Amino acid sequence: MNDTKRVMIFSGAGLSAESGLRTFRDSDGLWEEFDVMQVCSVKGFAKDRKKVLDFFDKRRIQLGEVSPNAAHRMIADLKEHYPKEVIVITQNVDDLLERAGCKDVIHLHGFLPEVYCESCKEVSNIGYKAMPKLTCQKCGKKSLRHNIVMFGEYAPYYATLDNELEKLKVANGLFVCIGTSGEVLNVAQFTRYAGKSVLNNLESSWFDEYFDVCFIESAVNAAPKIRKLVEEFIQA
Numbered sequence: 001m002n003d004t005k006r007v008m009i010f011s012g013a014g015l016s017a018e019s020g021l022r023t024f025r026d027s028d029g030l031w032e033e034f035d036v037m038q039v040c041s042v043k044g045f046a047k048d049r050k051k052v053l054d055f056f057d058k059r060r061i062q063l064g065e066v067s068p069n070a071a072h073r074m075i076a077d078l079k080e081h082y083p084k085e086v087i088v089i090t091q092n093v094d095d096l097l098e099r100a101g102c103k104d105v106i107h108l109h110g111f112l113p114e115v116y117c118e119s120c121k122e123v124s125n126i127g128y129k130a131m132p133k134l135t136c137q138k139c140g141k142k143s144l145r146h147n148i149v150m151f152g153e154y155a156p157y158y159a160t161l162d163n164e165l166e167k168l169k170v171a172n173g174l175f176v177c178i179g180t181s182g183e184v185l186n187v188a189q190f191t192r193y194a195g196k197s198v199l200n201n202l203e204s205s206w207f208d209e210y211f212d213v214c215f216i217e218s219a220v221n222a223a224p225k226i227r228k229l230v231e232e233f234i235q236a
């Protein structure tokens with residue numbers, strides 16, 4: 001196995017759209033219904049803690065009602081067959097990649113099934129339930145919150161992303177980008193770290209031209225084509 005080959009599979013909300021989870025900026029997106037600064041920002045959380053906790057409770061409960069799709073399974077299969085070559089990084093906070101069997105998923109913006117205590121920093125997985133009565137099991141303080149990176153907060157895993165991009169550059173690797181508008185992370189810039197890049201989105205966007213290959217279709221339809229490109233790249 002040629003272990004100098006590296007493939008970064010980077011994803012956004014579009015990866016989970018066909019599982020029934022809403023994206024953020026599409027026509028029926030979450031940020032069309034909710035004011036992102038009210039329900040997913042440091043300021044909004046300080047202003048109305050309950051509103052924000054309720055917002056994430058509803059999304060956590062809904063997560064328990066949906067299942068992974070063929071695109072999650074494609075990524076999980078590639079990671080299983082090429083554990084050293086394939087790095088899976090997502091902006092998504094859902095656990096659908098894990099439920100498709102994917103190991104070592106790097107979640108840049110947090111993880112919806114988890115809560116953490118602002119007092120003792122204990123992180124616990126509560127599955128798909130509404131948050132228990134806010135009291136931390138470990139320290140007893142009423143300081144539990146969602147383990148999600150809100151706007152205005154530091155995203156600790158961005159350092160890991162930078163590190164993985166540097167490794168991709170050294171390996172002249174393959175960058176695969178699935179289902180993101182690039183509004184928060186500039187995926188067009190990420191193509192500069194790769195020898196080859198593949199984009200899959202439902203609609204065309206300004207950054208299509210930065211990618212060598214573009215599949216402008218649903219992730220489920222593109223999944224077998226993406227798998228083929230990744231396997232050919234690794235086996236070349």
Ligand code: APR
Nearest residue numbers: 012013014017023024025091179180181201202203218219
């Ligand atoms: N298959 C593939 N792509 C899809 C599909 C689909 N079925 N449905 C939608 N898409 C694409 C859209 O074309 C769009 O490019 O998914 C993207 C969704 O964009 P956003 O809603 O902006 O989601 P995302 O890019 O993940 O947002 C990034 O913003 O609010 C923050 O923290 C939040 O992680 C999120 C970040």
